[in-house]
């Protein structure tokens with residue numbers, strides 16, 4: 130059973146088709162990247178999945194049943210990009226309050242909060258106020274309050290923003306662990322290298338519509354351009370072959386694009402015939418950043434408003 134099924138979801142504002150017929154499914158344990166340029170509709174989509182906004186059309190199925198925010202919200206953890214913490218409240222009290230708001234009893238809340246505070250080395254923060262924390266420390270606290278009730282669906286909007294590499298790794302490891310234990314993660318970010326590292330599946334949204342959906346591996350395969358890197362003890366000179374074009378020529382390393390009708394073996398054959406000593410040979414797949422730019426190319430830098438007629 131899918132953790133989440135989004136079917137033909139729409140949210141139109143008078144001045145914008147914020148989400149315009151988006152469908153996707155999310156499996157248990159999947160780490161799912163929700164990508165798109167500014168104004169694409171990601172936040173609007175997330176707000177519908179978290180019950181903050183009501184869709185104009187379409188359906189959300191959560192754990193096999195039509196999404197009922199009152200019932201299901203306890204199983205969903207949402208960490209928005211903007212901080213939702215009370216600046217003047219003591220950190221321990223705040224974590225306890227939020228845990229109980231998510232339906233945990235006082236005793237369980239205390240046990241869970243303590244567990245996470247020890248794990249993230251935050252015990253000494255208990256009696257401090259949020260306003261005393263740095264941006265990164267607040268981010269860490271926000272992550273803890275999002276996951277401490279073990280939600281089945283976790284939505285993280287730019288979770289690494291403001292975190293140093295050590296704390297980023299700490300949170301990354303927790304994301305992997307939560308997914309391993311069956312929670313599904315929706316990860317929204319503009320940092321493509323993080324998506325590449327963490328996510329197993331992505332969708333790309335542009336102007337309110339889904340323009341790409343697939344596993345990270347499949348998407349990279351789909352956009353590959355037959356580019357290979359070959360490492361050589363010494364580059365032959367001149368290099369002249371109908372099999373490939375040289376894209377980049379560095380000492381001991383050539384980047385090649387194989388021409389239509391030829392195979393990687395033909396490249397190897399050429400260099401063997403040149404009696405070159407081959408040290409390495411591998412395919413170069415496009416990065417998600419390159420794919421993203423290619424797909425949204427031509428889109429104006431800022432999304433223009435479109436008048437919605439009923």
Ligand SMILES: Nc1ncnc2c1ncn2[C@@H]1O[C@H](COP(=O)(O)OP(=O)(O)OP(=O)(O)O)[C@@H](O)[C@H]1O
Nearest residue numbers: 142145147165166167168169170171172173174432
């Ligand atoms: N309350 C609103 N009223 C009218 N239009 C809105 C409203 N909220 C969002 N929009 C419009 O809907 C579109 C989608 O906005 P949304 O915030 O969902 O984008 P996003 O993908 O989250 O962008 P970003 O990456 O910049 O955060 C934008 O064109 C925005 O101007």
